[in-house]
Amino acid sequence: MDMKMEIARSVFKSTVEGDSPAKLDVKNLAVYYTKFRALADINLSVHEKRITAIIGPSGCGKSTLLRSFNRMNDLTPGCHVQGEISLDGSDIYAPGVDVVDIRRRVGMVFQRPNPFPKSIYDNVAYGPRLYGIRRKSDLNEIVEKSIQQAALWDEVKDKLHQSGLSLSGGQQQRLCIARALAVEPEVILMDEPASALDPISTLKIEELMQGLKQTYTIVIVTHNMQQAARVSDYTAMMMIDEQRAGRMIEYDQTNIIFTRPNDKRTEDYVTGRFG
Amino acid sequence: MSHFAELIDRNRVARGRQRKAANIIMLSLTGLLTALALVPLFWIIGYVVIRGGNYINLDFFIHLPRPMGMTGGGVLSAIEGTLVVTVLAALFAIPPGVLAAFYAARYPNTPLGVALRFSTDVLSGVPSIVVGLFAYSAIVVPMGHYSGLAGGAALAVIMLPTIIRTTEEMLKLVPATLREASLGLGAPEWKTSLSVLFPAASSGIITGFLLALARAAGETAPLLMTTLGNERFDIGQIVRGGLQGHKSIFSIFWSIVNQPVDSLPLALWKYAQQPYPERVQQAWAVALVLMLFVLIVNVSTRVWIQNRTRRMKG
Amino acid sequence: MLKSKLSSRSRLGSLSRVFQHGDRPWQGVIIIISILVIILMLAIGGMLWVQSAGARVKFGWSFLAPTANPNWDPVNNNFQAWPFLFGTLLTSIFAILFALPISLGIAIFLAELCPAWLHTPLSWMVELLAAIPSVVYGLWGIFVFLPKVVAPVGVFLGDTLGQVPFLGSLLTGPIPASGASRLAASLILTIMIIPTIAAVSRDVFLAIPASQREASKALGATEWETIWQVLIPFGRSGILGAVILGLGRALGETMAVTMVIGNSIQGGVSLLQAGYTMASIIANEFAEAVSGLHTDSLIEIGLVLFIITLLLNVLARFLVWRATRQTPQEARV
Numbered sequence: 059m060d061m062k063m064e065i066a067r068s069v070f071k072s073t074v075e076g077d078s079p080a081k082l083d084v085k086n087l088a089v090y091y092t093k094f095r096a097l098a099d100i101n102l103s104v105h106e107k108r109i110t111a112i113i114g115p116s117g118c119g120k121s122t123l124l125r126s127f128n129r130m131n132d133l134t135p136g137c138h139v140q141g142e143i144s145l146d147g148s149d150i151y152a153p154g155v156d157v158v159d160i161r162r163r164v165g166m167v168f169q170r171p172n173p174f175p176k177s178i179y180d181n182v183a184y185g186p187r188l189y190g191i192r193r194k195s196d197l198n199e200i201v202e203k204s205i206q207q208a209a210l211w212d213e214v215k216d217k218l219h220q221s222g223l224s225l226s227g228g229q230q231q232r233l234c235i236a237r238a239l240a241v242e243p244e245v246i247l248m249d250e251p252a253s254a255l256d257p258i259s260t261l262k263i264e265e266l267m268q269g270l271k272q273t274y275t276i277v278i279v280t281h282n283m284q285q286a287a288r289v290s291d292y293t294a295m296m297m298i299d300e301q302r303a304g305r306m307i308e309y310d311q312t313n314i315i316f317t318r319p320n321d322k323r324t325e326d327y328v329t330g331r332f333g
Numbered sequence: 334m335s336h337f338a339e340l341i342d343r344n345r346v347a348r349g350r351q352r353k354a355a356n357i358i359m360l361s362l363t364g365l366l367t368a369l370a371l372v373p374l375f376w377i378i379g380y381v382v383i384r385g386g387n388y389i390n391l392d393f394f395i396h397l398p399r400p401m402g403m404t405g406g407g408v409l410s411a412i413e414g415t416l417v418v419t420v421l422a423a424l425f426a427i428p429p430g431v432l433a434a435f436y437a438a439r440y441p442n443t444p445l446g447v448a449l450r451f452s453t454d455v456l457s458g459v460p461s462i463v464v465g466l467f468a469y470s471a472i473v474v475p476m477g478h479y480s481g482l483a484g485g486a487a488l489a490v491i492m493l494p495t496i497i498r499t500t501e502e503m504l505k506l507v508p509a510t511l512r513e514a515s516l517g518l519g520a521p522e523w524k525t526s527l528s529v530l531f532p533a534a535s536s537g538i539i540t541g542f543l544l545a546l547a548r549a550a551g552e553t554a555p556l557l558m559t560t561l562g563n564e565r566f567d568i569g570q571i572v573r574g575g576l577q578g579h580k581s582i583f584s585i586f587w588s589i590v591n592q593p594v595d596s597l598p599l600a601l602w603k604y605a606q607q608p609y610p611e612r613v614q615q616a617w618a619v620a621l622v623l624m625l626f627v628l629i630v631n632v633s634t635r636v637w638i639q640n641r642t643r644r645m646k647g
Numbered sequence: 648m649l650k651s652k653l654s655s656r657s658r659l660g661s662l663s664r665v666f667q668h669g670d671r672p673w674q675g676v677i678i679i680i681s682i683l684v685i686i687l688m689l690a691i692g693g694m695l696w697v698q699s700a701g702a703r704v705k706f707g708w709s710f711l712a713p714t715a716n717p718n719w720d721p722v723n724n725n726f727q728a729w730p731f732l733f734g735t736l737l738t739s740i741f742a743i744l745f746a747l748p749i750s751l752g753i754a755i756f757l758a759e760l761c762p763a764w765l766h767t768p769l770s771w772m773v774e775l776l777a778a779i780p781s782v783v784y785g786l787w788g789i790f791v792f793l794p795k796v797v798a799p800v801g802v803f804l805g806d807t808l809g810q811v812p813f814l815g816s817l818l819t820g821p822i823p824a825s826g827a828s829r830l831a832a833s834l835i836l837t838i839m840i841i842p843t844i845a846a847v848s849r850d851v852f853l854a855i856p857a858s859q860r861e862a863s864k865a866l867g868a869t870e871w872e873t874i875w876q877v878l879i880p881f882g883r884s885g886i887l888g889a890v891i892l893g894l895g896r897a898l899g900e901t902m903a904v905t906m907v908i909g910n911s912i913q914g915g916v917s918l919l920q921a922g923y924t925m926a927s928i929i930a931n932e933f934a935e936a937v938s939g940l941h942t943d944s945l946i947e948i949g950l951v952l953f954i955i956t957l958l959l960n961v962l963a964r965f966l967v968w969r970a971t972r973q974t975p976q977e978a979r980v
Contacts (some may be wrong), residue, residue: 130861135863174859174877175880184863185867190340191337191340234862236860237866238866241337242337352872355871356871359874359875360871363753364756365752366748366752366756367752367756370749370841371772371776372778374772376791380791413905432677432681433681439677445685446681452687455957457960458899459899459956460898462899463899463949467691467694467947490687523673551780553781553782553901601782602902603787605782617786618780632775636769639767
């Protein structure tokens with residue numbers, strides 16, 4: 059085993075004591091695409107109601123890790139998982155687990171906005187309707203609350219029945235956030251949510267996230283280090299090893315990662331010396 | 334517990350089970366429907382093979398039909414007629430089809446290109462019986478009689494849009510770099526088209542043409558009003574007679590195409606409706622011949638395409 | 648001497664220049680051929696228009712109008728085409744009704760559920776259904792499908808649903824013993840247009856971006872809920888295009904329909920009765936048309952067929968093009 063890896067392991071903290079409890083607990087996670095190991099030895103505790111950022115160079119498996127939190131990786135043929143990811147203490151990969159319920163509790167916002175070709179109202183009401191909520195009054199209440207939480211209400215309150223696709227890119231992304239919020243998840247996963255947007259929309263979404271963390275646990279993957287530094291409470295640094303498997307290099311409070319990281323590789327990355 | 338959680342908790346487990354059950358039922362249904370749609374395919378092929386196969390022997394292929402009511406006889410006239418008509422159709426349809434496709438592939442956005450695409454679309458949607466009406470008015474009436482020539486022309490009109498479209502798509506698939514390399518070497522446009530683009534796209538063009546041909550060979554409606562049907566049609570006889578009478582090749586050829594001809598689909602249609610069981614048997618046998626031809630062309634061209642794309646992918 | 652040598656060389660030079668840039672003749676040739684194709688299309692329409700003039704002038708619009716007294720009378724030179732129009736529309740519409748759910752099921756299975764190794768063979772087989780010649784369908788129809796399937800189904804429907812008010816009028820029996828009826832034609836047409844609708848719909852589904860499925864699944868939807876509530880609405884204009892293409896095929900289908908529909912002009916709206924379609928009457932009567940007016944009337948029917956299929960074909964291609972080339976999101980973001 060590499061000397062560097064040994065040292066890295068010894069200073070690696072998978073959790074920070076004294077803060078909120080672990081919402082998502084990752085233990086010895088490895089993810090395989092058929093024979094190829096894409097992620098190796100991932101250990102991580104995501105604190106409740108905090109924003110955790112996952113950073114690292116392109117292709118190091120950040121999205122793969124994120125998608126294993128809501129079992130979206132199941133949709134890729136040949137993908138299987140070793141190890142454990144616990145949501146509130148129960149392994150989401152245990153046999154017999156209700157995947158549909160996991161995905162309700164752990165929501166996701168994607169890199170490019172992907173609203174359905176339906177009205178704004180129907181986009182947000184899609185989730186609740188799946189769960190059997192039919193009464194107009196209930197749906198109206200849920201739709202309004204979710205869109206307000208996504209800081210979009212003022213802009214769309216008069217045109218809820220227009221198509222979701224008639225909005226601008228930034229608005230569409232906030233619509234997707236509202237849509238995810240409508241099923242009252244506990245965790246929100248964001249896969250580079252602002253990378254396809256202009257700077258002003260990006261800022262709006264970052265402000266939004268600060269508000270959302272009062273209620274939700276947020277995990278965000280970003281290739282934009284400044285964004286991670288601005289927005290997150292905790293940062294996890296990932297890198298790819300010689301076998302092209304993604305590994306967790308360091309995990310700590312954001313201010314520590316960006317000012318006095320323990321691992322040289324982290325330091326090189328955040329100061330822009332590579333990646 | 335939030336209002337939302339209350340709402341969904343109400344019958345969460347039961348509803349979850351309902352949704353899963355509905356999921357499995359509907360997804361299985363799609364598989365069932367797919368299987369259901371394939372039942373007629375196997376049923377038809379099976380029936381034709383069994384009923385037709387029972388009747389077929391060598392005589393079937395080399396003899397002319399016997400008068401109605403008598404047993405035996407073959408469908409030589411129909412086979413030869415189909416050959417004549419499809420060869421003519423190919424001759425009439427391929428040159429203009431390929432040439433028009435060159436224009437469509439190279440200049441899709443000019444007014445002429447747009448009009449050409451529109452015309453191709455319209456032509457591909459014209460019912461085959463209407464094409465027959467057209468060929469009747471345009472060829473049979475002026476000539477004064479039914480002929481294989483008119484039938485070939487009708488089938489050519491049916492094949493033309495398919496040939497244009499497939500050729501156009503194949504030409505478009507040729508990488509632009511090939512064309513640019515040729516032009517960069519100083520070759521003029523026409524040489525590039527004929528010596529570089531056409532060979533590169535040729536296998537796709539040929540498969541497209543074969544598929545169009547298979548479809549045309551099975552067409553009946555346009556032949557009803559162009560070739561009439563002719564149970565005495567015998568190319569061998571015509572050729573022998575012509576050679577004996579020292580006629581020129583062209584006039585022999587002309588007498589082949591200038592008279593009513595029989596064809597397999599027409600024969601099938603006639604025999605199926607006649608009250609003699611012998612004829613009905615023959616109808617099944619003709620169906621077998623037609624279907625085998627169509628299926629073999631279809632399956633082998635697709636297999637060929639598969640192999641080619643597999644080889645190209647490396 | 649020198650001058651003439653020079654001039655002859657330059658003449659040769661200019662000749663070779665023309666052939667080297669044989670581009671001009673080449674361009675000319677492909678342009679002319681393309682124009683000829685366009686002329687062909689116009690010629691077909693024009694010929695149909697001109698040759699049907701006799702009937703058009705004599706009967707006007709009443710030739711096509713719905714009527715309770717069908718009258719197709721070669722003897723007295725009186726022609727009215729409503730029965731054929733009705734027969735064509737009825738059989739085609741029912742063919743679409745039967746074929747749509749089956750085709751959608753196939754498209755969904757092939758696009759979303761089918762394992763990769765099964766995809767190509769299954770698609771081939773569905774497409775093979777379209778390659779079987781129409782007369783072969785007719786032959787199998789007459790001797791196998793009608794007695795074994797259509798006749799019993801027809802008897803059953805006539806006895807049960809035929810008694811229901813309203814809907815029952817579509818199913819008043821009894822079905823002829825042979826099974827030759829509009830129902831038979833609809834069912835055979837169904838089989839023949841399934842490949843068209845299924846193949847195009849499958850392509851429509853395959854063109855839907857994966858992000859739509861991901862968004863739906865991430866909210867906790869099941870596979871079927873995703874298909875029914877997101878994918879089908881997303882692809883609805885393309886699916887409509889597929890249906891219209893199928894309708895166009897059904898309208899023009901001649902041989903199989905003629906062999907199983909019973910070829911009867913008698914009125915009535917029931918599926919269980921023998922009927923007639925536009926394509927069938929032309930196929931049956933044209934070769935022996937009695938008079939000029941008879942021929943003209945048949946050609947006018949051909950003209951109507953031509954126009955309807957032209958409009959449907961153009962509409963369908965437009966819808967399918969829109970659905971498979973450009974997803975709404977690409978247009979926006």
